[in-house]
Amino acid sequence: MSEKDQQCLKHVRLTDPRHDKTRIEQTKGGLLPDSYRWVLDNAHFQRWRDYPQHRLLWIKGDPGKGKTMLLCGIIDELDQGKIADVRHCNVAYFFCQATDSRINNAAAVLRGLMYLLIEQQPFVLSHVRKEYNRAGNNLFKDANTPTFHPFSTTMSSSLKKAQSPAPEAKSPKGKEKSPTPGPNSPAADESSEPIEAPLLAGAHWGQQEVDEDNDSTLGSDTESSTASISSSILHYRNVLGRTYHSDSVTDGEYWGPNDAKANELLDIVHAAMVMLFDGKLYTAPLNEKEIKNAIDIGTGTGLWVIDFADDHPNCNVIGTDISPIQPTWLPSNACFEINDATKEWTYQEDYFDFIHLRWLTGIIKDWNALYKEAYRCAKPGAWIEQLDCDAEWYCFDGTMPNDSAMAQWGQIWKEVGRKTGLEFNVVSSSTMETGLKNAGFTNITSEDYYVPVSPWSDDPKMKQLGLYTSVAMTHDVEGFLVYFMPNYLGWTPKEITNYAATIRREFREAKIHSNVRWRMVRAQKPLDA
Template sequence: MAETSNTQVEADAIAVDLADDGDSILESDNASSTASLTSSVLAFRKINGRTYQNFRTSVEYWAPNDEVQNEGLDINHQMMLMMNDNKLYRSPIGPNPQRVLDVGTGTGIWVVDFADEHPSAEVIGTDVSPIQPTWVPPNVKFELDDAKATPWPYPDNHFDLVHMRLLTGSISDWVAVYKEILRVLKPGGWFEHTEYDCDFASDDNSHPPGAALRQWGALFTEAGEKVGQRFDVAKDQRLLKWMKEAGFTAIKEHPFKLPLGSWPKDPKMKEIGNFNLVMTDRSLEGFALYLFTQVLGWSVEETHVYIAKGRKELRDRSIHGYYAGITVCGQKPNEE
């Protein structure tokens, strides 16, 4: 049986029991055994009508794990496939990777696609929420684990690729996590990390000065400072700097822009913009609700008014908005 910190979840075996409205994620109990962990972790917390993970008291992940939010994650996956010309990764790992780890796997869709593409590879996805499918390829395994709880339960020099996407606001010490990734990678193995900037931008300044979405990045940064997390990780080459500090080499940056809506003239970017608009519109409440009400002290009513303004701006074709993203790939040095 797996250790408590790395329990493989059989989500279809246990019914989800929702706690009362108003409970805080931070009030969940630490489990003392595998059985109690499995039982408690599937009793998702319910806050303001949305459900959240219930893994440990040390886990403070801010986004919901319910169906609405998970649909947004799957739409995001398809959007990133379009952005990357239908490629799941950018790292030059070769045609036959043997062991691959996806950290913060979410719905597990990247893991399943990678496993289908590489049937000889063992592909593991970890997350603090047991929301992954149970019918998966035979070379897929999902495990319950907190990325910032180091050391990880994997041996040294084990993986060919470690993949991470959209963990902003969930890691307090990024360099420590990067160093753990370096440890579990094989010499010559690759680490790939993708994050989005939480600032909504427009190159032509078409966001009016009082626009709700112009405040978005500052509000998330403020909330992150209050809980000891960072929401500005995609800025100022931070991922690149942290990779260098951790000891990675051959580091490459791949910046990109994700338009919001169909305003781009380029057909590919127009399609990406439509996907992004649907994903952002569907996810906006989940992005804001916990942080604004539980951390920044807003009322639920104030938060919903703000979200409504933001959704209206998303549909305004005169606003040529986007948010910036960055993918950074780094290699573990060969032993020689």
């Protein structure tokens, strides 16, 4: 470090937040793990920690309730725990104190954060030096000085520079009927199949001794629904304490809850899929200048629609779903409509330039009818794209025992599919490719991606995707179970709870190296159609 760099760093450093943290802990008698470790299993904390769209964690409480020590514990977990290894993260923090004029203002906060950032990423100092060479020590004065804004801008720029992107994980392109495992999996031949394990009865799980699972959310049929609006669309059904779409919207049987926990899971999956494709919302070769109308079928919470509309301000973007769970704030070129995609679509022929579908596994009974409606409403030359997965999971190294909850997951959905007529393995059955071809679409291509269901992979990107999947599933695994298990498999609430607790533990331990198989399929309506 040059003499000028040392001088600049000296002026940045008003205080070392690490020393302040140590002082605070010693003053309060030391940091006790039991005083903060509970927060690590809190859904709000996990969402803030793991998902970039949730950037604010608000911790509030009366004086003396332990907020400061809780934050000290969180800092230790982020700085020293496995999350830092997974995310390659930089941890910067600052402790304000109203009675100390040195550390009770905005400039002090920025200087403390900047100092820790430079300590972890020394190259950031070069960006600070550019403004420091012009303003000198005045750059770091309080917010009332003219140079404070350049300093805050420098801070923002430095944060962007300090983000260390994970090494690119190339997902292989597979044949439509013979996919290749991803880079996180050992080699497997073209006949690779998910684990075939005999289905265990619900009584097996009811007899298990499991730890009390405080995250379990099973309720009773008598619990009141939070949806009190009298509108028929918003008159949700209640099953074991979970709310579901209104029967007035669709005659079909959709099994997914539409309450807060289920919606948060959908948001997590959206973040994971965007990460899988390196920030891209689609892979179809769209003509960006000519696309005028797009639709997202089964939009869920609508994040894809909002993101796509932001990226394509000249395109009208529609998101359809059977539950009005989408946000009311959205771009002016986007809208949400309550529609059942399994019925005849209400849109005119040759209307859409792009049709997007994602994660409809186990939802559609008549895929051919769905694709025929998509074909009718697509313009000649328009693209349709679908990203979906199998409910059965793949393991290539023998770490998934047949009696594990993860191995049983696929068998459960295979049996549910047999009894309901729903397809839960749309990838291995080539349901998407067959249906698109039968509808008249051409130029059908696909790629497969094997994504870990827990953070066991050595590949940084796949490890992060595994963490996303694990957090999503541990957050609301019951949401997949409470509708079908009692009605079709005869499971009791205790059996469901015990199974959920067991698979949640397997997700967190990450000892089983299982993967979910996603497939991206694209097709085009012929220009002369």
